[in-house]
Amino acid sequence: MMIRPDSITALARALGLTGLVGALAASFSCALAQDLGGTLKKVREAGTIVVGHRDSSIPFSYLDDRQAPVGYSVELCLRIVEAVKDTLKMPALKVQMQAVTSSNRIPLLQNGTVDLECGSTTNSIERQRQVAFGLTTFVTNVKVVVKKSSAIQSLADLNGKPVATTSGTTSVQLLRAHEKAKGIDFREIYGKDHAESFLLLENDRAAAFVMDDILIAGLVANSRNAKDYRFLDEVLRTEPYGIMIRKDDPAFKKLVDDTLASLMRSGEVARLYARWFTSPIPPRSINLEFPMSKELAEAIRSPNDRGI
Amino acid sequence: MNGLDLEVITRALPWLAQGLQYTVQLTCVAALGGIALGTILALARLSSHPVVAGVAAGYVNLMRSVPLLLVIFWFYFLVPLGLQWVTGAGSPPRVGAERSAYVTFILFEAAYFCEIVRAGIVSVGAGQQSAARALGLDRIQVLVHVILPQAFRNMLPVLLTQAIILFQDVSLVSLLNVTDFVGAAGKIAQRDGRVVEMYLFVALVYLVLCSAASALVRRWQRTHSIGRHPETAR
Amino acid sequence: MNWQIFLETMPEGDAAWWEMLASGLGWTLACAACAWVIALAAGTGIGIARTGASRAAARAAIIYVELFRNIPLIVQFFLWYFVLPELCAPLKRWVIEADPSVVQFLAATSCLGLFTSARIAEQVRAGIESLGRGQRQAARAMGLSEAQCYRHVLLPVTFRVIMPPLTSELMNLVKNTAVAYSIGLAELFFRTREMGEITFRYFEAFAAATLAYMVIALAANRAMRFIERRIAVPGVAGTARSAH
Structure with missing residues (x-):
């Protein structure tokens, strides 16, 4: 294919257009920063909650043989989704699973593509400037x-x-x-x-x-x-791991934390831990043989959301 | 690596086929959408209105001077926010990488298709336009009945060649974690530790498909080229 | 928008973000420059083989062009970086010992160089064919060998004719260096994403990179136009275009 490269003047004009794009980006960025009106409100209006998952964070969040997301964090998130259904009184709420990567999980959460991220994300002070975290569910x-x-x-x-x-x-x-x-x-x-x-x-x-x-x-x-x-x-x-949610959303944060705390108290978290960390897991029935650390046991005894 | 393990490929075939299907789907949508938008852009660039022509030229040159990969990432972040801005919704609509890719490729490829269509329209020659106008056709009629049919006939091989390039370029979405053909192969390659088999297989499939497609385009070009316009069938 | 971010120092490092991006830009330019040399040399060679007297060479050249044109660039990157060392034991031994950034750079330049060379070969072929048989026959009649004919007659004219598409290819090459991010080369796009990931300032990082790529494209375009005008021979095809 031979297309003559365009003239310099046209290219210079394109540079002018960059300015326009920059201005657009600036206005989008403002949209980004603006309050989404709370995750619960968004979920109720959309009739859908979107769960962000990873595709190879074993055993937290990964794809099994049928390419379906499974894992410890995914199960915890599904419990949270159940709590959302109860709170909103929407038993038929649709649940969508959206794959995210380590590099796009924060922007996708911020721009509303996903409502909560269930992977293996370190709860860091640096990240807390951008997003919020639920109670620590794992210590690595x-x-x-x-x-x-x-x-x-x-x-x-x-x-x-x-x-x-x-x-x-x-x-x-x-x-x-x-x-x-x-x-x-x-x-x-x-x-x-x-x-x-x-x-x-x-x-x-x-x-x-x-x-x-x-x-x-x-x-x-x-x-x-x-x-x-x-x-x-x-x-x-x-490092502590936590479920990641949008910042400045106290109602949703409380729902996530209350759900996790009750799962910790009831021993459900310990049961889920045993299922994913010390038993054979899909897709190939491999046992990670990764007993619970004393740091995690402590975090379950006294739940907290401290970042590092 | 202890020898090639072809069984890895047979086991992964259904998963790979699914990826290939997405790749083909995205290629077709982006090609059709890109040609449609590209035609509009080409007409805008040829417009006598300086602002219309200038904006179209600016858009085309912007898209053509930035790496596709950068454009893919821009749109990935921008599309949901852009849609929110357009629709005035309270929160950005959910647009996954799979869907933002459709928008990205239509908008990106339109810039390239625009230049092809523009060359095609110019190749028809001003004489035809004057003749058609003299016959009493209005500008739209001239365009739809005289210029575009001939232009598209002239540029079909170039459009198809660009579509083959597009088919290959689509593989870049695998870097957004989308399971296109390359993405599917990459995930299996890493999970099973079988890079050699998977990537060689992917390369072979692309080589066969694209070579066959280019050969068909060349054959069509030989049998259908219009003698008077050999320069348009580059 | 917070453009101050470029002056901030990256965590755990001594360099400010603008310095990281600048170092990425350096790798991008180095990569493009080396690949361009490879592409011009190999592309010219293949283009000559494609139009030369030897049938076998012409057929080999066709296969070469088809091979590098019909496999997506990112797959070619994976083949060079992940697959080739697995297939070649001595190479693998060297790769393990060598500095990873050197390996990535060599893989990226080879990959981009040969990928671009296939396209240049087609331009060279089209350029030579556009000259018609007359030039070649006249040159041979004057007693020039085939090599001399290419060196003194066909190629000098061809390169003048194909300057516009070559400019296009150079700009494509610069843009294609971004794909080297897929094998971990710390070029501009890699640094842009890294900055986005660590500072979460995606808009600022991507805007800066977009601007940088546009400026390089503009500079490459200008440089090629300059050369085009300098080497222009009045009356020879391809030089009659008005330069804006």
Whole structure:
């Protein structure tokens, strides 16, 4: 195809149009910031609640063999959806599942595409400037996984080695902080998502993979040679996970927290934990064998929504 | 990698077929919508009204100077807010990546189709227009009955070639986590740790489909080209 | 809108966001420049093979062009970055030892270079064919070898003829570098998304990137026009166009 590139004047005119687009973006951005009138109101008007889920955050939120979203966070969210139905007295409320990624989950929540995000999202102070979190439903330790066959024993051994991590996650920042503090020079290598980051380790493209321990456990258990991997002892950080909702929406926040607190009190959370973390799970009946940490047990005993 | 495992592909076929179906669907919708909008843009660019022509030219050049990937992400965030703005609804409508992709590709491809249609219209020649006007046809009639039929006939091969490019470009939506053909293969490749098989298979399918389509376009071009306008059938 | 964000320092880092974007821009330009050299060299070679005397070379050139034109760019990126090292053990060993950003850069430039070369080859072929047989026959009659004929007669004219589509291809190449984000190369689009993800200032980040890509496109367009005018030979096809 031969289309003559357009004249410079026309291109300069296009630059003028950018200004227009910028102005449009500015007005959209105002729309973004404006109050959505509360999630409950939005859900009642739409007759639909949209649950954001991940597609490979095992066992929190992922796709089973029929490509349906399942997992610990998904189940908790479905309990919240039931509570929404009761509160709004809308038993026929439609529930839509929407896949999100680590990089689009916040904008999609903010712009109203999803109403609550059920994945494995760290409740961080930084994020609290943009969104709100329900009670802590899980506590993770950011750790480093390597192949058993490698000689790496500690973070310091990773000096000069390629270390995989997923772009847009808090572990990237952690890794950078460590790099500075310890004078270790990692070579960061990014995957688009956890599965791709793990793939880099599996194919020896990376010597290690830095991520939340539970996510790594899920990827390892599902990999072809689950026995090939081991964790380093060092913990880079302990982080609480929470269900993410829109900011400044006290009515919905209260509904989410009340629902979760009652599930924690009744022992339902512990039961769900056992079902997803210490029993065989779909799609391949693999058991993650990931017993409850003392940090999570504590968070269930005294529910809180503290971020890190 | 311990040898190729073709069974991975057979097991994934239903899932891959679903992805391919989305890819084809998006290609067809974007091509038809893009040609329709592109024709309007082309007419606007050829308009004697300087503001109309200028805005159309600005739009086309803006779209053509920015990477498709950037446009995809822009629209992904902007479409729901834009719809809210247009409809005046209280909250942005729910538009997933799958649906925002339709809007994105129609609007993006329209800029490229516009240039093809514009060249097609110009190729018909001013003489025809004058002759038709002299016969008493009004401007719309001239356009619909004289100019556009010939223009589309002249530019069909180029339009089809652009549609094949579009079919390939659609694969970029996989970066929005959409399960198109490439997205479907990528998800299986990562879950089963079988990159080599999945990506080679995807490449092969595209190669066969696109080569066959281009060969058909070339054949059509040979048998149907209008002798007087060889330059339009580039 | 908060444009101050570009002056803010990224968390856990020393660089401000505008510096991160600028470093991304650097990778984008370096990647485009290297790929352009590969694309011009390979594209010219393939274009010559396509029009030369050897039937076998012409057929090989057709296969080459079909191969790189009929597979989506993102799939080609995956083939270069993920698949090729798995199929070639020595390459895999090198890839493991090398700096990941070097590997990503090489994969991206090879991928974009060869992808673009197939398109340039078609332009070169069309350009040579547009000259007609007369030029070639005249050159050969004067005693020039086939190589000399290409070097001194066909290619100099062809490149003048195909300057407009080449400009188009250069601009496409610059835009296509954004796809290198899919293999983790820290180019402009990667940095734009990273900034969006970490600061949640998507609008500002994307607006800056959009502007940057438009300025590069404009600059590439101007540079090519400048060359086009400098090399113009009065009376030769393709040089009669008025330059705006």
